[in-house]
Amino acid sequence: MANTILVLAEQLRGEVTDITFEMLGAGRKLAEASGSSLCAVLLGAEAAPLAAKLGAADKVLVADDAPWDLAPADAVAGALEAVMQQTQAGLVLLGCTNVAAGIGSMLAVKTGLPLVNFCRAAKAEGGGVVCTSQLFGGKIYSDVKLADGKGVVCIYPGAFPVDAGKRDQAPPIEKVDLPVAAPKVTFKQYLEPETGDVDITKQNVLVGVGRGIQTQDNVELAEELAQVLGGAVCASRPVIDQGWLPLSRQVGKSGMTVKPRVYFALGISGAPEHWEGMQNSQCIIAVNTDAKAPIFDGAHYGVVGDVLELLPALTEKVKAKKG
Amino acid sequence: MNLYVLLKMVPDTVEELNVAADGKSLDSEFLRFKLNDPDEHALEQALLLKEKHGGKVTVVTLDAPEVDDVLFTALAKGADRAVKLPVNQAELGTVAAARVLADFLKAEATPLPPDTLVLPGSYAIDDLEGELAPLLATALELPYVGVVCGIAPAEGKATVRKEFAGGLRGEFEVALPAVLGIQSADKPPRYVPVAKVRAAMKSARIETVDVPPPDRPRQLELERTYKPEAAGHAEMLEGSPEEVADRLVEILVKNSAI
Numbered sequence: 001m002a003n004t005i006l007v008l009a010e011q012l013r014g015e016v017t018d019i020t021f022e023m024l025g026a027g028r029k030l031a032e033a034s035g036s037s038l039c040a041v042l043l044g045a046e047a048a049p050l051a052a053k054l055g056a057a058d059k060v061l062v063a064d065d066a067p068w069d070l071a072p073a074d075a076v077a078g079a080l081e082a083v084m085q086q087t088q089a090g091l092v093l094l095g096c097t098n099v100a101a102g103i104g105s106m107l108a109v110k111t112g113l114p115l116v117n118f119c120r121a122a123k124a125e126g127g128g129v130v131c132t133s134q135l136f137g138g139k140i141y142s143d144v145k146l147a148d149g150k151g152v153v154c155i156y157p158g159a160f161p162v163d164a165g166k167r168d169q170a171p172p173i174e175k176v177d178l179p180v181a182a183p184k185v186t187f188k189q190y191l192e193p194e195t196g197d198v199d200i201t202k203q204n205v206l207v208g209v210g211r212g213i214q215t216q217d218n219v220e221l222a223e224e225l226a227q228v229l230g231g232a233v234c235a236s237r238p239v240i241d242q243g244w245l246p247l248s249r250q251v252g253k254s255g256m257t258v259k260p261r262v263y264f265a266l267g268i269s270g271a272p273e274h275w276e277g278m279q280n281s282q283c284i285i286a287v288n289t290d291a292k293a294p295i296f297d298g299a300h301y302g303v304v305g306d307v308l309e310l311l312p313a314l315t316e317k318v319k320a321k322k323g
Numbered sequence: 324m325n326l327y328v329l330l331k332m333v334p335d336t337v338e339e340l341n342v343a344a345d346g347k348s349l350d351s352e353f354l355r356f357k358l359n360d361p362d363e364h365a366l367e368q369a370l371l372l373k374e375k376h377g378g379k380v381t382v383v384t385l386d387a388p389e390v391d392d393v394l395f396t397a398l399a400k401g402a403d404r405a406v407k408l409p410v411n412q413a414e415l416g417t418v419a420a421a422r423v424l425a426d427f428l429k430a431e432a433t434p435l436p437p438d439t440l441v442l443p444g445s446y447a448i449d450d451l452e453g454e455l456a457p458l459l460a461t462a463l464e465l466p467y468v469g470v471v472c473g474i475a476p477a478e479g480k481a482t483v484r485k486e487f488a489g490g491l492r493g494e495f496e497v498a499l500p501a502v503l504g505i506q507s508a509d510k511p512p513r514y515v516p517v518a519k520v521r522a523a524m525k526s527a528r529i530e531t532v533d534v535p536p537p538d539r540p541r542q543l544e545l546e547r548t549y550k551p552e553a554a555g556h557a558e559m560l561e562g563s564p565e566e567v568a569d570r571l572v573e574i575l576v577k578n579s580a581i
């Protein structure tokens with residue numbers, strides 16, 4: 001196995017994101033099993049003060065020249081390649097996130113190393129690393145072996161414990177000078193989330209609808225249930241992409257993270273990107289025509305059936321109960 | 324504008340997926356294929372750009388089951404040219420697929436004209452070896468942005484929106500030509516009536532362009548492929564919609580939602 005394992009620490013708007021701690025936890029385990037050291041790389045103007053939070057690493061390399069903030073993927077990949085050479089690292093962990101999109105693929109091409117995407121488990125084995133990837137919306141897993149322990153591994157958010165990557169100690173911090181080529185992609189500004197009519201993160205009850213709701217008119221059925229329960233309707237990505245509900249109602253990886261008392265997942269398959277946004281709901285009730293839909297693996301209660309038949313019946317019963 | 328949309332067929336995950344006897348690949352017997360979701364948005368985004376700024380939309384695929392239907396549908400929606408590269412997609416990982424598609428694009432024009440946008444979907448559900456867009460951008464030495472959800476082209480450049488999380492997005496300026504991984508189009512993908520697709524099948528043609536096959540189809544050796552074992556399972560409620568609704572009301576009361 002490689003002598004050094006690198007983690008590309010992620011930050012957005014001056015905050016270290018959870019994926020960073022997940023990666024540090026995963027990297028720590030691999031490093032201990034293989035006798036390697038764990039080194040975090042943090043880029044961006046605010047990197048220096050944030051580096052102190054990465055105590056699970058043996059060392060943090062910091063490049064805090066301003067151009068690194070939201071630098072293009074090829075520039076970050078180039079920087080990582082340089083750090084890999086300096087540290088003799090052979091294994092790099094990155095987040096399988098929108099922020100880091102493309103960096104891993106580009107680094108793999110630059111270094112000639114294999115890339116393993118969507119990784120949700122990794123263990124050291126006989127000098128190598130075996131990674132488990134989740135494919136096809138979480139319906140299938142594949143195990144892939146990096147025989148010499150070298151490669152670029154993109155870690156799926158939510159798959160590794162965050163706490164395992166947190167330590168109450170300050171790591172040694174080292175500044176590095178990294179080459180920045182004139183970028184062909186420049187960051188202009190943030191576009192703040194649209195604030196909708198309702199804030200779905202503040203509801204006690206959410207009626208979530210997915211592609212199984214089939215038409216915009218049918219969304220009204222969910223709206224009626226939400227109304228009698230004093231909650232709101234939210235949705236998976238395909239429903240938002242169809243324009244049936246505004247972006248402010250999207251739950252999941254690129255949408256909102258919600259924790260209502262009750263979350264209805266109606267005609268939602270339970271893809272990892274949706275699950276990420278609602279998994280901490282107190283009670284999850286899933287309704288799906290497919291008895292094998294992944295949503296049933298995590299939901300508290302499940303109904304195999306047609307959401308269009310159940311919705312009107314449930315709305316009536318709730319009305320009757322409330323009197 | 325000179326717009327290339329790269330379309331990929333993926334197994335429809337609404338169907339049950341089973342592992343083949345080799346313990347590594349998917350059992351193809353009952354697989355149904357569909358166009359990768361983000362690719363549908365890439366096509367829509369290209370059609371919207373063409374409508375607004377003029378130009379030509381070329382859709383490109385590798386060979387895969389049911390891919391002709393997808394190409395004719397794209398033509399019926401307004402694409403100008405449909406190209407199929409006779410290399411079987413099933414055997415290829417993303418790295419090899421990117422190489423084949425890059426060869427095709429290089430043969431189209433080197434360098435690509437400055438008003439060119441290459442638009443793959445941002446990701447595919449079987450992207451084990453990485454995403455197509457950054458790999459293509461590297462092969463073509465073009466700038467890249469991924470997870471794109473809006474494009475406004477101007478002279479020699481484009482302003483693009485990229486999704487982060489929690490509804491937060493960022494605006495970037497990109498020099499053209501460029502490769503943009505499309506997550507969602509400015510508008511929902513349009514619907515095209517079956518009659519129009521049939522008409523396209525009669526009047527239009529799918530071009531086949533020969534490209535050299537990749538020397539190494541896959542970068543990664545799979546050890547095994549399997550269905551995940553669920554850590555838990557929901558308590559299932561059975562009965563008529565009325566009976567189920569009664570149970571759900573109890574559950575709602577128990578969770579202080581009524």
Ligand SMILES: Cc1cc2nc3c(=O)[nH]c(=O)nc-3n(C[C@H](O)[C@H](O)[C@H](O)COP(=O)(O)OP(=O)(O)OC[C@H]3O[C@@H](n4cnc5c(N)ncnc54)[C@H](O)[C@@H]3O)c2cc1C
Binds near residue numbers: 237
């Ligand atoms: C970078 C990235 C970001 C993403 N961000 C998000 C995000 O923020 N939020 C999000 O949700 N997704 C996101 N996705 C997409 C995600 O991968 C899935 O494609 C999406 O969640 C699927 O939505 P769905 O469950 O509604 O549709 P599908 O997966 O198509 O599922 C539809 C379900 O409805 C069931 N069904 C059909 N008819 C009925 C009926 N009559 N009654 C009951 N059930 C029925 C079917 O059995 C099926 O299980 C993202 C993906 C990526 C790669």
